[in-house]
Amino acid sequence: AQSVTQLDSQVPVFEEAPVELRCNYSSSVSVYLFWYVQYPNQGLQLLLKYLSGSTLVKGINGFEAEFNKSQTSFHLRKPSVHISDTAEYFCAVIEGTGGFKTIFGAGTRLFVKA
């Protein structure tokens, strides 16, 4: 069955340090992969997505992610975080066969400290 695992529920990091938020998925078919950010009391905003092509995907706010098919991972990275990056981050998957249903991970709370 299709599922998404975000390996860390919380990630504290100092400002200007690099960060990696980990995401693994399981699926027997091809998938589309997404990262969303949710700021407090806000909706979901798309950071980046992998549909096909280059496995390194660049998104908004300086974030990037790499699709690794052999490890079924789609980790999110940023080389230098800001206080304003403090938010909840969700990894999500859509199976390529249907395209109807987005499966979300449990979320990772990124907390950037001064």
Add this chain to the structure above:
Amino acid sequence: DSGVTQTPKHLITATGQRVTLRCSPRSGDLSVYWYQQSLDQGLQFLIQYYNGEERAKGNILERFSAQQFPDLHSELNLSSLELGDSALYFCASSATGQATEAFFGQGTRLTVV
């Protein structure tokens, strides 16, 4: 601003009651998706409509129903409410039936007391 409008932003109601959440998709988008975000279940897909027809169903309870109207806005009806239905309900829309291009609204926070 994603262009997806959800009303109301907040709703407080008692157990056993019925509520209706409304979603206006982005201009031109034919597909609407409903999601529930709760502390214990996380973000879960409920249902999708495409051009007025139900397209896909997720973990939607029988007490919940949805529809999409000819003007493409959608409503999610929640009845016989229980405390556990307290959650943030999101609507998303896309131009096609593919969720890969979906944009999310700000959500409706439902509190059942």
